[in-house]
Amino acid sequence: xxxxxxxxxxxxxxxxxxxxxxxxxxxxxxxxxxxxxxxxxxxxxxxxxxxxxxxxxxxxxxxxxxxxxxxxxxxxxxxxxxxxxxxxxxxxxxxxxxxxxxxxxxxxxxxxxxxxxxxxxxxxxxxxxxxxxxxxxxxxxxxxxxxxxxxxxxxxxxxxxxxxxxxxx
Numbered sequence: 001x002x003x004x005x006x007x008x009x010x011x012x013x014x015x016x017x018x019x020x021x022x023x024x025x026x027x028x029x030x031x032x033x034x035x036x037x038x039x040x041x042x043x044x045x046x047x048x049x050x051x052x053x054x055x056x057x058x059x060x061x062x063x064x065x066x067x068x069x070x071x072x073x074x075x076x077x078x079x080x081x082x083x084x085x086x087x088x089x090x091x092x093x094x095x096x097x098x099x100x101x102x103x104x105x106x107x108x109x110x111x112x113x114x115x116x117x118x119x120x121x122x123x124x125x126x127x128x129x130x131x132x133x134x135x136x137x138x139x140x141x142x143x144x145x146x147x148x149x150x151x152x153x154x155x156x157x158x159x160x161x162x163x164x165x166x167x168x169x
Contacts, residue, residue, distance in 0.1 A: 034072030036082055036148060037157035039124070048097050049090050049145070051164040056133055064108075064165045066127040066146045068116055070154055075121040080153035083115045084127045087162055090145030094164045102143040105131050105167065114149075131167060142167045 040050035056062050068082050088104045095102035109130040116125040129144060136142060147162035 034070045034076070034154040035157050036080065036118075036151040036154040037069050037071065037160035038146065038148065038163040039067035039069040040160055040163045043159070046097070047094065049094050049162050049164050050160055051094065051166055053166050053168050056136070056167050056169060060133060061109075062131045062133055062167060064129040064131055064144060064146075064167070066129070066163065066165065068118065068125045068127060068148070070118050070123050072123070072154065075123045076118050076153060077120070078153060079120050080118045080151060081115050082118065082125065082127075082151045083149045085114060085147055085149045086110070086129070087145040087147040088143075090147065090162050091143035091164055094143065094145075102141060102164075102166065105142045105144045106135065107132055108144060129165075136167075139169055141169065 038050070040052050043050040054062060054064050066084060068084070070076050070080060086108070091102055091104050109132070111128060114127070116127045118125040127146070129146065131142075131144065144165050144167070145162060146165060148156050150156075
């Protein structure tokens with residue numbers, strides 16, 4: 001009987017004490033600004049920039065979507081405007097560091113505005129560059145560099161503010 005009584009006391013104490021735990025949720029918005037970055041695959045320290053492969057296929061014009069990501073817990077607290085630009089020096093630096101041949105795309109069409117807006121409460125916006133494929137070698141991979149120039153909210157990422165988009169055959 002003593003064993004059962006001791007077991008019951010231990011069980012009740014365990015249940016009673018665990019209900020007193022006050023834990024924070026796994027993701028807490030503690031007032032820190034989110035990070036604004038290009039949504040690219042993880043990179044290693046051996047690559048100066050992250051990259052994304054964009055298949056060309058047989059299209060006359062290829063859309064190169066650069067997805068801008070806001071990493072805050074609940075999305076943007078207000079609409080965040082992010083300005084992007086073409087940075088083909090990134091392609092040259094990437095190709096040199098990786099010891100690969102990656103010519104820069106010879107021509108491209110920017111959208112009417114180089115600023116995208118991530119709406120309040122959202123986490124993504126897309127900046128699309130159009131690349132005409134006429135004159136491109138069908139067996140060569142080309143590159144175009146895109147970087148974040150400025151943002152009205154959040155901190156611009158140090159690692160993922162510039163990316164190389166490789167147009168693969």
